[in-house]
Amino acid sequence: xxxxxxxxxxxAFRLTIELALxxxxxxxxxxxxxxxxxxxxxxxxxFLVEAMVALPVVLPPTVxxxxxLVALGSRSPLGRWWQSLTGHTLAFTFSGLVIGSILYSxxxxxxxxxxxxxxxxxxxxxxxxTLGASPLRTFFRVVVPLSAHGLVTGVVLAFAHTxxxxxxxxxxxxxxxxxxxxVSIGIYDQVQASNYAAANAMAMLLLVxxxxxxxxxxxxxxxxxxxxxxxxxxx
Amino acid sequence: MPTPAEVKPANPTLTARIRKSFPTPEREFSxxxxxxxxPGFTILFGxxxxxxxxxxxxxxxxxxPDAGRIAVGERVWFDEKTDAGAGTNILVSKRRVxxxxxxxxLFPHLTVEQNTEYGLAxxxxxxxxxxxxxxxxxxxxxxxxxxRPAKISGGERQRMALARALVTxxxxxxxxxxxxxxxxxxxxxxxxxLRRWNQAHGIPIxxxxxxxxxxxxxxxxxxxxxxxxxxxxxxxxxxxxxxxQETVAQLAGxxxxxxxxxxxxxEDRGTITCRLPxxxxxxxxxxxxxxxxxxxxxxxxxxxxxDILLAIAKPVGLSARNVIAGQVxxxxxxxxxxxxxxxxxxxxxxxxxxAARDALELAEGRxxxxxxxxxxxxxxxx
Numbered sequence: 093x094x095x096x097x098x099x100x101x102x103x104a105f106r107l108t109i110e111l112a113l114x115x116x117x118x119x120x121x122x123x124x125x126x127x128x129x130x131x132x133x134x135x136x137x138x139f140l141v142e143a144m145v146a147l148p149v150v151l152p153p154t155v156x157x158x159x160x161l162v163a164l165g166s167r168s169p170l171g172r173w174w175q176s177l178t179g180h181t182l183a184f185t186f187s188g189l190v191i192g193s194i195l196y197s198x199x200x201x202x203x204x205x206x207x208x209x210x211x212x213x214x215x216x217x218x219x220x221x222t223l224g225a226s227p228l229r230t231f232f233r234v235v236v237p238l239s240a241h242g243l244v245t246g247v248v249l250a251f252a253h254t255x256x257x258x259x260x261x262x263x264x265x266x267x268x269x270x271x272x273x274x275v276s277i278g279i280y281d282q283v284q285a286s287n288y289a290a291a292n293a294m295a296m297l298l299l300v301x302x303x304x305x306x307x308x309x310x311x312x313x314x315x316x317x318x319x320x321x322x323x324x325x326x327x
Numbered sequence: 328m329p330t331p332a333e334v335k336p337a338n339p340t341l342t343a344r345i346r347k348s349f350p351t352p353e354r355e356f357s358x359x360x361x362x363x364x365x366p367g368f369t370i371l372f373g374x375x376x377x378x379x380x381x382x383x384x385x386x387x388x389x390x391x392p393d394a395g396r397i398a399v400g401e402r403v404w405f406d407e408k409t410d411a412g413a414g415t416n417i418l419v420s421k422r423r424v425x426x427x428x429x430x431x432x433l434f435p436h437l438t439v440e441q442n443t444e445y446g447l448a449x450x451x452x453x454x455x456x457x458x459x460x461x462x463x464x465x466x467x468x469x470x471x472x473x474x475r476p477a478k479i480s481g482g483e484r485q486r487m488a489l490a491r492a493l494v495t496x497x498x499x500x501x502x503x504x505x506x507x508x509x510x511x512x513x514x515x516x517x518x519x520x521l522r523r524w525n526q527a528h529g530i531p532i533x534x535x536x537x538x539x540x541x542x543x544x545x546x547x548x549x550x551x552x553x554x555x556x557x558x559x560x561x562x563x564x565x566x567x568x569x570x571x572q573e574t575v576a577q578l579a580g581x582x583x584x585x586x587x588x589x590x591x592x593x594e595d596r597g598t599i600t601c602r603l604p605x606x607x608x609x610x611x612x613x614x615x616x617x618x619x620x621x622x623x624x625x626x627x628x629x630x631x632x633x634d635i636l637l638a639i640a641k642p643v644g645l646s647a648r649n650v651i652a653g654q655v656x657x658x659x660x661x662x663x664x665x666x667x668x669x670x671x672x673x674x675x676x677x678x679x680x681x682a683a684r685d686a687l688e689l690a691e692g693r694x695x696x697x698x699x700x701x702x703x704x705x706x707x708x709x
Contacts, residue, residue: 218389219432222420222426224421225446
């Protein structure tokens with residue numbers, strides 16, 4: 093199969109990277125407290141929240157995208173509020189894409205975060221408290237450093253997952269060059285127009301870059317596993 | 328950042344009344360204790376599952392009692408909710424309690440120095456470093472400053488855990504079997520350092536252990552716990568030498584415990600003779616210390632396997648009042664020690680060294696004599 097690098101849509105590529113960066117950064121900020129709550133809360137209905145966070149893993153992206161589109165549209169309270177604030181709706185904008193993508197990639201960040209928080213020995217948290225540390229200080233001095241590779245994994249998975257999304261983007265953003273047209277939409281476009289060589293160029297770059305990102309993460313995780321923070325045998 | 332109050336209570340006695348119930352996989356466990364701990368060591372002695380760690384957790388604030396009151400001097404850490412008052416429950420981080428948890432809970436990602444400075448966040452950097460350095464020196468691990476916990480020995484980790492807790496200048500120190508994993512020499516060195524530290528600071532130290540040796544080595548005051556209750560308290564001598572209840576006896580390491588009846592009472596000699604019934608109508612008479620008991624009443628006698636002498640000919644001219652003939656049933660090696668089971672009417676376990684076994688040429692079926700001092704027989708209620 094031939095590759096047509098001339099037809100490569102750099103604009104879509106840049107937009108995709110931008111979207112993935114913004115989404116993974118925001119998921120880091122939103123995901124930390126959410127994952128902390130999931131890991132340590134003893135609320136009896138917690139499983140409901142866990143199920144909701146996990147929903148995007150199994151839900152068809154079009155379903156998620158559809159409801160986000162409705163929620164962002166001018167008929168919903170949220171959409172109207174945004175419109176009164178900015179003069180336009182969130183649908184078919186980059187901001188709208190960001191919101192949809194955050195929901196779509198949420199489990200890919202929160203689940204590794206929560207898993208690595210849960211793996212921290214509760215006795216360390218107890219020791220930290222007896223040493224006068226507030227929960228916040230304990231979180232940043234003990235929980236976060238000991239969960240570092242879960243946090244890296246979560247952010248990278250969220251990044252890679254956002255890079256490749258299609259259904260949600262199409263539903264919320266449509267296909268506006270420079271605003272909402274991501275690489276995967278671009279590929280779909282080219283295939284629709286029977287431009288296989290152009291589609292191949294973009295598909296190839298997405299494949300290679302996703303593979304590269306994941307390779308780096310797994311490589312780093314392997315190295316840090318070798319000096320994983322355990323007590324080891326008594327010497 | 329909360330800064331722990333810098334004022335130390337003038338009268339640092341810990342008084343606690345704690346009631347707490349919670350389900351365990353086996354049964355509903357309930358802790359119900361009342362005690363006070365003056366400056367110095369108070370030892371919590373009991374089998375695992377007797378509630379010692381839960382008690383420490385309640386004092387530290389890691390667990391919340393259902394009811395009760397915990398105070399250090401004038402400062403109330405916990406007070407139950409009543410109709411009259413809203414109750415008090417000071418946060419763990421504000422209690423100024425030093426707690427060395429059972430598996431130490433050292434921060435694996437921080438160095439020895441960083442671990443030690445952890446509890447000093449309220450101080451400026453230079454004061455923090457100074458105090459941590461002084462404490463590491465006092466516990467003789469300052470050469471390990473830059474090491475992480477995984478890289479140092481068990482004894483060094485224990486010292487590190489103590490240093491980390493003590494550097495915060497706590498009002499109360501809670502130690503949950505802090506030396507359980509150490510050999511005797513390392514243990515006694517660390518205890519010396521701890522004792523020296525507390526001579527200067529004089530705070531109540533609650534020390535959890537199930538080791539008899541540690542109780543005797545530390546022993547100022549012992550609280551014996553069983554199933555969430557304090558069942559005996561006193562000096563180690565009182566608690567371990569004259570046990571009142573059988574659980575204490577088992578904890579205190581009586582390998583031999585027998586039912587017995589009071590056979591004769593010798594008020595004048597300060598002894599009584601007990602009759603220990605054995606299988607097939609056999610029995611043993613033992614002379615034991617005098618206690619207040621009725622003739623013919625049932626008691627229990629505890630004898631440590633290490634307190635019994637074994638001879639291959641009938642010894643004469645001994646002060647020991649009990650010399651009993653028997654026959655070796657079995658010899659088992661336990662580490663560097665031999666456990667001999669001897670049938671002398673009842674079956675007794677006797678400890679001897681490997682060298683003694685060889686010198687006496689002991690073997691199964693061998694006729695022997697057991698020698699037991701009157702005061703090695705400990706009487707308890709049934």
